[in-house]
Amino acid sequence: xxxxxxxxxxxxxxxxxxxxxxxxxxxxxxxxxxxxxxxxxxxxxxxxxxxxxxxxxxxxxxxxxxxxxxxxxxxxxxxxxxxxxxxxxxxxxxxxxxxxxxxxxxxxxxxxxxxxxxxxxxxxxxxxxxxxxxxxxxxxxxxxxxxxxxxxxxxxxxxxxxxxxxxxxxxxxxxxxxxxxxxxxxxxxxxxxxxxxxxxxxxxxxxxxxxxxxxxxxxxxxxx
Amino acid sequence: xxxxxxxxxxxxxxxxxxxxxxxxxxxxxxxxxxxxxxxxxxxxxxxxxxxxxxxxxxxxxxxxxxxxxxxxxxxxxxxxxxxxxxxxxxxxxxxxxxxxxxxxxxxxxxxxxxxxxxxxxxxxxxxxxxxxxxxxxxxxxxxxxxxxxxxxxxxxxxxxxxxxxxxxxxxxxxxxxxxxxxxxxxxxxxxxxxxxxxxxxxxxxxxxxxxxxxxxxxxxxxxxxxxxxxxxxxxxxxxxxxxxxxxxxxxxxxxxxxxxxxxxxxxxxxxxxxxxxxxxxxxxxxxxxxxxxxxxxxxxxxxxxxxxxxxxxxxxxxxxxxxxxxxxxxxxxxxxxxxxxxxxxxxxxxxxxxxxxxxxxxxxxxxxxxxxxxxxxxxxxxxxxxx
Numbered sequence: 001x002x003x004x005x006x007x008x009x010x011x012x013x014x015x016x017x018x019x020x021x022x023x024x025x026x027x028x029x030x031x032x033x034x035x036x037x038x039x040x041x042x043x044x045x046x047x048x049x050x051x052x053x054x055x056x057x058x059x060x061x062x063x064x065x066x067x068x069x070x071x072x073x074x075x076x077x078x079x080x081x082x083x084x085x086x087x088x089x090x091x092x093x094x095x096x097x098x099x100x101x102x103x104x105x106x107x108x109x110x111x112x113x114x115x116x117x118x119x120x121x122x123x124x125x126x127x128x129x130x131x132x133x134x135x136x137x138x139x140x141x142x143x144x145x146x147x148x149x150x151x152x153x154x155x156x157x158x159x160x161x162x163x164x165x166x167x168x169x170x171x172x173x174x175x176x177x178x179x180x181x182x183x184x185x186x187x188x189x190x191x192x193x194x195x196x197x198x199x200x201x202x203x204x205x206x207x208x209x210x211x212x213x214x215x216x217x218x219x220x221x222x223x224x
Numbered sequence: 225x226x227x228x229x230x231x232x233x234x235x236x237x238x239x240x241x242x243x244x245x246x247x248x249x250x251x252x253x254x255x256x257x258x259x260x261x262x263x264x265x266x267x268x269x270x271x272x273x274x275x276x277x278x279x280x281x282x283x284x285x286x287x288x289x290x291x292x293x294x295x296x297x298x299x300x301x302x303x304x305x306x307x308x309x310x311x312x313x314x315x316x317x318x319x320x321x322x323x324x325x326x327x328x329x330x331x332x333x334x335x336x337x338x339x340x341x342x343x344x345x346x347x348x349x350x351x352x353x354x355x356x357x358x359x360x361x362x363x364x365x366x367x368x369x370x371x372x373x374x375x376x377x378x379x380x381x382x383x384x385x386x387x388x389x390x391x392x393x394x395x396x397x398x399x400x401x402x403x404x405x406x407x408x409x410x411x412x413x414x415x416x417x418x419x420x421x422x423x424x425x426x427x428x429x430x431x432x433x434x435x436x437x438x439x440x441x442x443x444x445x446x447x448x449x450x451x452x453x454x455x456x457x458x459x460x461x462x463x464x465x466x467x468x469x470x471x472x473x474x475x476x477x478x479x480x481x482x483x484x485x486x487x488x489x490x491x492x493x494x495x496x497x498x499x500x501x502x503x504x505x506x507x508x509x510x511x512x513x514x515x516x517x518x519x520x521x522x523x524x525x526x527x528x529x530x531x532x533x534x535x536x537x538x539x540x541x542x543x544x545x546x547x548x549x550x551x552x553x554x555x556x557x558x559x560x561x562x563x564x565x566x567x568x569x570x571x572x573x574x575x576x577x578x579x580x581x582x583x584x585x586x587x588x589x590x591x592x593x594x595x596x597x598x599x600x601x602x603x604x605x606x607x608x609x610x611x
Contacts, residue, residue, distance in 0.1 A: 078527075
């Protein structure tokens with residue numbers, strides 16, 4: 001099994017509050033994992049740790065062979081841009097850039113912008129006719145597809161999606177789910193935080209959090 | 225090498241796109257920052273231009289307040305000097321430095337209704353020496369005019385004289401007895417108000433002092449000119465002569481210049497502080513407005529130095545445009561001030577350009593410190609979390 005992500009005793013405290021409490025979890029390449037749990041269970045904190053947007057108070061987090069636990073802020077930024085593709089619930093596109101430029105933005109901070117590559121990534125999301133549209137000219141579903149294209153453009157080791165269908169209607173939710181199914185079929189590693197049980201059902205494995213701990217789910221990867 | 229240059233070119237294009245779009249969609253805030261910097265740079269440019277010219281211009285202005293150099297007979301010698309001494313003194317002073325000068329010969333003469341102090345002067349020089357004199361009628365314009373005189377306001381009142389009236393002047397000792405026409409009545413608020421003024425040559429005849437003067441008063445542009453050295457040189461070259469700058473006047477000139485320059489510096493500092501504050505608040509507002517965008521850029525892998533670079537270049541672009549406009553406006557402002565205060569144009573000095581650029585850029589960069597720090601403190605995990 002090719003572990004792309006390993007957590008052991010991962011803990012994050014905010015003062016006296018322990019938001020993530022000693023999580024041990026491994027995820028193998030190509031796996032689709034849904035992280036679920038009620039509000040306050042530590043999903044968002046865990047997501048931030050996995051995205052290298054935050055540093056653990058204790059424990060170890062190895063991403064694609066890099067132990068990120070000891071990295072400083074700048075080093076975590078480098079890991080984030082090299083190895084992680086982020087998909088947000090609220091899309092977070094730059095309003096004054098076109099769909100294509102929003103995708104190129106990730107290239108810009110990663111290495112080099114490439115218009116054609118950005119256009120191809122959007123075409124894979126069914127957005128080839130919307131390249132020059134600004135976010136305000138796109139529907140929610142279209143914005144989320146731009147966001148996914150941006151997350152994929154640098155070929156990250158993992159895709160981290162935070163409630164990717166949380167702001168979408170049923171029709172767009174289905175489109176986005178289809179995209180994730182395709183990505184999974186292509187062998188992408190997807191970690192998705194969601195409240196939505198239907199979304200959870202799509203994943204190969206569900207990790208349920210409760211009070212910052214993994215509750216009930218078997219942390220061992222089920223897919224080789 | 226080619227790949228690097230392609231990468232740099234592509235990324236530069238993207239950077240410029242982000243920069244221009246970012247400035248374009250925040251037109252109103254960019255305009256506020258631009259105007260603030262323009263005003264600051266304009267004031268700095270105008271005041272610096274004035275600062276460089278003020279010493280020359282003020283020195284000329286202050287010379288309107290009377291003589292600042294005295295030449296007279298040494299205490300040990302005779303009470304009067306040869307008029308030729310006065311000519312030799314003038315030869316020692318560059319023409320460009322000499323604003324005005326007049327010899328003086330004093331005596332008492334009998335007029336129609338009583339005695340009065342009679343002063344023999346060089347009217348052309350006196351007029352330049354004392355431009356603040358209030359004159360009703362006209363100045364005696366010709367050096368060899370021995371038929372006209374000017375009289376002080378108090379004397380004219382006491383003798384019920386007005387411009388154009390005839391006035392008889394007697395001097396028993398010399399047998400002088402001649403009528404003069406009052407060409408002008410002067411008012412100075414000082415001793416001159418009780419005196420009668422005639423050309424030096426006429427005074428020498430009336431008082432029986434041919435070729436003699438009591439003293440001479442001079443108005444010299446003293447900026448960058450050592451009047452003490454001139455006095456020493458005159459004393460050495462002309463025995464029986466004493467010469468000295470009028471300390472009180474020269475000192476006051478220096479003090480006034482210092483105060484005006486200090487005031488200008490203070491105004492410039494206050495305007496720059498106001499500019500800095502205004503730019504800072506505008507940039508802070510821009511950072512607050514862009515919190516999500518900055519958080520997103522960080523989440524996409526933008527390092528702090530990229531964020532700093534983007535902000536500084538944005539601020540730099542606005543600042544450079546504002547400073548360029550400010551210099552143009554500042555030059556016009558300097559001309560307005562020059563005309564209003566000195567009645568003269570202010571010269572364009574190339575040194576003012578780099579000084580204004582440096583001072584204004586420093587103010588703009590100081591203004592950017594706090595907003596940039598705010599931008600660096602933005603935590604994407606907090607800002608971008610789902611709701």
